[in-house]
Amino acid sequence: MNSSFIISLCLSSFFFHVFCTEAAPEYLYHDCPNTTLFTPNSIYRSNLHALLSSLSSAAPGSTNGFANANVGQNPPERAYGLFLCRGDLNSTTCGRCVAAGERDILQRCPNQRVSIIWYDQCMLRYSNWSILSVMEQSPDRVLYDIGNVIEPTRFMQLLGETLRDIAMRASAGGSEKKVAAAEANFTSSQKLYALAQCTPDLTASDCVKCLQFASAHLPQGKQGGRLLFPSCNLRYDLYPFYNASALPSPATPPPSLAPSPPAPVTGLEVTQKRLASLAMASPAAGKGSLAHGCHDLGKAGLTTGERKWDWEVHGARTSVCGFAMKLASKEFEL
Numbered sequence: 510m511n512s513s514f515i516i517s518l519c520l521s522s523f524f525f526h527v528f529c530t531e532a533a534p535e536y537l538y539h540d541c542p543n544t545t546l547f548t549p550n551s552i553y554r555s556n557l558h559a560l561l562s563s564l565s566s567a568a569p570g571s572t573n574g575f576a577n578a579n580v581g582q583n584p585p586e587r588a589y590g591l592f593l594c595r596g597d598l599n600s601t602t603c604g605r606c607v608a609a610g611e612r613d614i615l616q617r618c619p620n621q622r623v624s625i626i627w628y629d630q631c632m633l634r635y636s637n638w639s640i641l642s643v644m645e646q647s648p649d650r651v652l653y654d655i656g657n658v659i660e661p662t663r664f665m666q667l668l669g670e671t672l673r674d675i676a677m678r679a680s681a682g683g684s685e686k687k688v689a690a691a692e693a694n695f696t697s698s699q700k701l702y703a704l705a706q707c708t709p710d711l712t713a714s715d716c717v718k719c720l721q722f723a724s725a726h727l728p729q730g731k732q733g734g735r736l737l738f739p740s741c742n743l744r745y746d747l748y749p750f751y752n753a754s755a756l757p758s759p760a761t762p763p764p765s766l767a768p769s770p771p772a773p774v775t776g777l778e779v780t781q782k783r784l785a786s787l788a789m790a791s792p793a794a795g796k797g798s799l800a801h802g803c804h805d806l807g808k809a810g811l812t813t814g815e816r817k818w819d820w821e822v823h824g825a826r827t828s829v830c831g832f833a834m835k836l837a838s839k840e841f842e843l
């Protein structure tokens with residue numbers, strides 16, 4: 510397919526997505542290993558459809574933004590699924606996100622036994638294995654804001670302390686909700702905001718483990734980052750991106766820079782590969798002929814609202830599909 514056609518389709522669906530469908534959840538990534546295909550008319554397929562529909566009808570009534578379900582009698586054809594909504598969102602927003610996920614995941618991952626999709630507002634996944642109460646660290650995605658912070662060493666130290674604080678608080682959240690947020694002064698004019706969440710089916714220790722694992726993959730010196738894992742997620746930025754009044758307030762004082770020893774927050778040791786895709790820019794774009802294409806570009810950014818995100822992939826997977834573009838400079842390498 511013609512590259513410029515792909516770009517113009519994505520751009521127009523981006524504008525449609527942002528300016529015409531205000532309440533649409535913000536798609537981040539999805540992952541479906543193509544090694545787990547099922548045949549189109551299988552029992553698994555109908556179980557999966559029933560599963561997704563049951564999750565999406567549970568979401569608007571869910572008080573804690575989490576639910577799991579399974580459909581089917583016999584293990585090989587049985588489908589297991591769950592969703593997790595961001596802890597500060599109400600059930601209306603949660604329901605919208607999971608409903609979008611139900612439509613979207615079937616288009617992006619047709620005939621897959623195992624899939625996951627992340628939005629800013631929620632995560633939805635399913636599998637032919639039981640996934641409830643199982644801590645899962647892959648697949649994962651790391652996104653970061655392309656802007657660099659001043660004083661990266663001090664920033665990473667503050668970030669490490671803040672993330673340790675919210676990881677402990679989130680994990681202590683009990684079986685209803687495992688989420689915590691914190692803010693910390695970076696400079697006199699800049700504040701760091703961070704949010705951590707685990708699926709509440711995890712044990713406290715699995716939740717800490719997942720968030721620690723995520724923290725070990727932080728981008729270095731970047732002013733914003735999102736770390737997406739199946740069992741937990743982390744986000745930080747220099748602006749308040751969550752609704753603090755909808756989250757449990759900290760019992761312990763937020764971390765301060767002065768006394769504690771520097772905590773090493775290591776980034777990835779392996780060379781990270783930047784890949785990108787122009788396909789499937791938004792749920793609205795899924796209808797087009799690009800529904801399953803993944804185009805590695807070498808370099809791209811992800812624009813969400815007004816912010817530019819670049820992103821990195823680590824782990825074994827080399828093919829990534831996502832909404833990735835840099836509107837400001839149109840720096841596509843095709």
Ligand SMILES: *[C@@H]1O[C@H](CO)[C@@H](O)[C@H](O)[C@H]1NC(C)=O
Nearest residue numbers: 542543544546803827828829
């Ligand atoms: C699965 O994906 C890999 C890597 O993108 C590709 O080489 C392979 O052909 C795909 N297999 C199927 C069955 O689509």
Ligand SMILES: *[C@@H]1O[C@H](CO)[C@@H](O)[C@H](O)[C@H]1NC(C)=O
Nearest residue numbers: 544545546584585622637638
């Ligand atoms: C799930 O599907 C994969 C791929 O088709 C298969 O290898 C695996 O055995 C299945 N697991 C179960 C529990 O049925």
Ligand SMILES: *[C@@H]1O[C@H](CO)[C@@H](O)[C@H](O)[C@H]1NC(C)=O
Nearest residue numbers: 597598599600601602603752
């Ligand atoms: C839920 O949150 C959204 C976004 O903040 C808001 O527009 C909506 O009015 C809220 N709905 C309810 C029922 O509180």
Ligand SMILES: *[C@@H]1O[C@H](CO)[C@@H](O)[C@H](O)[C@H]1NC(C)=O
Nearest residue numbers: 692693694697762763764765
């Ligand atoms: C951050 O700075 C503000 C004013 O500059 C101050 O009131 C607040 O206590 C500081 N917060 C922390 C956690 O140090």
Ligand SMILES: *[C@@H]1O[C@H](CO)[C@@H](O)[C@H](O)[C@H]1NC(C)=O
Nearest residue numbers: 597598599752753754755756
């Ligand atoms: C933030 O959360 C509070 C408490 O749940 C809610 O009343 C308020 O409407 C929320 N604000 C936004 C902008 O969603």
